[in-house]
Amino acid sequence: MAQQEDVFKKLVAHCKxxxxxxxxxxxxxxxxxxxxxxxxxxxxxxxxxxYWWDAMVKLNDNVVGIDSSIFMHPTIWKASGHVDAxxxxxxxxxxxxxxxxxDVLIEEQLAKxxxxxxxxxxxxxxxxxxxxxxxKFRETNPNVLREQSKRDALLTRFAKALxxxxxxxxxxxxxxxxxxxxxxxxxxxxxxxxxNLMFTTEMGSTADGAMKIYLRPETAQGIFVNFLNVQKTGxxxxxxxxxxxxxxxxxxxxxxxxxxxxxxxxxxxxQFFVRPGEEMQWFDYWKSFRLKWHKALGMGDENYQFHDxxxxxxxxxxxxxxxxxMPFGFKExxxxxxxxxxxLSQHAKYSGKKIEYFDPELNKSYTPYVIETSIGVDRMFLxxxxxAYKEExxxxxxxxxxxxxxxxLAPVKLAVLPLIKKDGLPEKAREVMNTMKLExxxxxDEKDSIGKRYRRQDAIGTPFCVTIDHQTLQxxxxxxxxxxxxxxxxxxxxxxxxMISKQVTGAELFNKxxx
RNA sequence: GCGGUAAUAACUCAGUGGUAGAGCGUCAGCUUCCCAAGCUGAAAGUCGCGGGUUCGAAUCCCGUUUACCGCUCCA
Numbered sequence: 001m002a003q004q005e006d007v008f009k010k011l012v013a014h015c016k017x018x019x020x021x022x023x024x025x026x027x028x029x030x031x032x033x034x035x036x037x038x039x040x041x042x043x044x045x046x047x048x049x050x051y052w053w054d055a056m057v058k059l060n061d062n063v064v065g066i067d068s069s070i071f072m073h074p075t076i077w078k079a080s081g082h083v084d085a086x087x088x089x090x091x092x093x094x095x096x097x098x099x100x101x102x103d104v105l106i107e108e109q110l111a112k113x114x115x116x117x118x119x120x121x122x123x124x125x126x127x128x129x130x131x132x133x134x135x136k137f138r139e140t141n142p143n144v145l146r147e148q149s150k151r152d153a154l155l156t157r158f159a160k161a162l163x164x165x166x167x168x169x170x171x172x173x174x175x176x177x178x179x180x181x182x183x184x185x186x187x188x189x190x191x192x193x194x195x196n197l198m199f200t201t202e203m204g205s206t207a208d209g210a211m212k213i214y215l216r217p218e219t220a221q222g223i224f225v226n227f228l229n230v231q232k233t234g235x236x237x238x239x240x241x242x243x244x245x246x247x248x249x250x251x252x253x254x255x256x257x258x259x260x261x262x263x264x265x266x267x268x269x270x271q272f273f274v275r276p277g278e279e280m281q282w283f284d285y286w287k288s289f290r291l292k293w294h295k296a297l298g299m300g301d302e303n304y305q306f307h308d309x310x311x312x313x314x315x316x317x318x319x320x321x322x323x324x325x326m327p328f329g330f331k332e333x334x335x336x337x338x339x340x341x342x343x344l345s346q347h348a349k350y351s352g353k354k355i356e357y358f359d360p361e362l363n364k365s366y367t368p369y370v371i372e373t374s375i376g377v378d379r380m381f382l383x384x385x386x387x388a389y390k391e392e393x394x395x396x397x398x399x400x401x402x403x404x405x406x407x408x409l410a411p412v413k414l415a416v417l418p419l420i421k422k423d424g425l426p427e428k429a430r431e432v433m434n435t436m437k438l439e440x441x442x443x444x445d446e447k448d449s450i451g452k453r454y455r456r457q458d459a460i461g462t463p464f465c466v467t468i469d470h471q472t473l474q475x476x477x478x479x480x481x482x483x484x485x486x487x488x489x490x491x492x493x494x495x496x497x498x499m500i501s502k503q504v505t506g507a508e509l510f511n512k513x514x515x
Numbered sequence: 516g517c518g519g520u521a522a523u524a525a526c527u528c529a530g531u532g533g534u535a536g537a538g539c540g541u542c543a544g545c546u547u548c549c550c551a552a553g554c555u556g557a558a559a560g561u562c563g564c565g566g567g568u569u570c571g572a573a574u575c576c577c578g579u580u581u582a583c584c585g586c587u588c589c590a
Binding site for chain 1: 516517525526527540542546547548549550551552553563564579580581582583587588589590
């Protein structure tokens with residue numbers, strides 16, 4: 001475990017050292033759980049997004065893409081359940097370090113008063129037997145009346161505090177009632193804090209006319225609210241899918257583990273609309289397709305696993321995660337959910353619009369069911385880097401650090417290197433570079449020994465190094481040096497383009513997906 | 516959010532009250548016909564930030580920010 005954490009630390013350092021990921025706002029001491037992508041990181045990230053987009057939109061004729069805005073009408077988040085589901089007032093006990101929902105603590109206190117009343121009644125029942133009149137007892141017994149009035153007073157005060165969203169009052173209630181932590185038994189409480197999942201901002205240029213709106217916490221809702229637009233204008237027939245890549249924002253209570261859990265992150269989501277009753281077969285279809293997509297990259301099949309959810313979200317009737325073996329254990333990279341008709345029905349209800357699909361085969365209208373595939377770009381990025389990062393022992397006791405990135409994702413596809421910096425080799429190298437750069441992201445390097453340059457390229461995961469030597473000037477051939485094996489092959493410059501193109505474009509991977 | 520630990524050059528770290536250092540990397544040059552070779556030279560640090568103690572603080576104290584670990588929370 002210690003060794004794994006060590007690898008993770010080195011990976012984070014490597015990300016910074018080689019321009020993949022920088023802490024945000026670093027020269028101002030940073031900003032918590034926000035990161036920037038550097039010159040190599042942005043290339044890798046863009047390649048991941050393209051691999052996903054092409055696999056979903058290009059390969060599946062019944063999947064189309066959209067790009068909806070980050071700002072959306074605030075009612076959308078009412079409908080989706082985000083406004084109500086993630087607004088709990090929380091309080092910590094300083095002695096036990098346990099966290100509780102403040103409203104639950106108070107509700108438990110209310111229940112205690114109820115218990116006391118019930119006990120009095122049970123006692124009295126035994127005492128009076130058949131002649132017992134419960135209603136009269138409730139109205140007259142001093143003990144019951146006392147507990148009951150305490151309870152009513154508490155309920156009134158509690159309801160008002162909740163209604164006013166008065167967090168100080170909630171804390172004061174807990175103190176006044178002498179509510180103790182069940183573990184430490186103390187009343188040493190922190191302030192009550194509200195944890196909002198969503199970021200808010202204001203739309204409107206004048207303060208008084210401004211409307212409070214949210215930064216979207218998921219891209220999915222942008223798809224649901226455009227369901228009718230896309231279905232009608234694209235003449236889409238169920239089953240069909242809508243894909244989207246975009247930023248989302250969440251105030252995580254604990255944001256940790258580098259770019260694994262960030263406050264600003266990017267999602268690649270597809271919502272696939274199906275006939276009610278057919279959702280499980282499509283759930284299985286996408287489960288299998290998505291796993292193939294991951295495995296096609298060749299990072300090792302044993303590094304992936306499904307993790308089925310036991311506890312389902314309020315909208316789902318089946319859910320599974322695709323997990324990747326990170327240095328800190330198997331972690332969720334992608335979620336596949338059967339979301340039922342929850343979202344479309346909610347939006348129909350809140351918007352007052354009819355959101356249904358007329359199915360000509362069945363000759364009836366229905367609200368489609370939804371299968372969602374949702375993958376975090378940043379998590380994918382981290383899993384690829386974690387799987388690719390290797391410190392290798394070479395013969396002679398040397399080590400090298402290499403990123404064994406899938407060629408299709410590598411930020412730089414090839415480096416063009418004159419073997420030495422004279423005899424016209426740099427000029428020839430520039431010539432080769434100028435034709436290759438039309439198609440591939442290339443790097444030219446003539447500084448330092450050839451070995452050093454190879455290692456520099458290894459460190460950023462460049463799959464091919466093309467070296468121009470004296471023979472090149474004679475017969476127009478170059479050596480291609482492969483990152484993973486460090487072996488070299490002599491090829492003619494004319495053949496270079498085809499050879500590299502075959503390995504860095506997605507076509508071969510996509511063939512695997514369609515089999 | 517609580518507790519613990521940490522923060523010194525792009526990276527990894529040494530320096531524990533008295534002149535800010537090393538390795539690696541970077542840059543310039545020489546050398547070099549294929550795997551971090553060698554030689555010469557150079558640049559690069561608000562010692563995380565703010566306050567305090569002291570003749571004097573990277574070093575001691577307080578606060579704060581950021582990160583890591585544990586707990587907690589989590590569609």
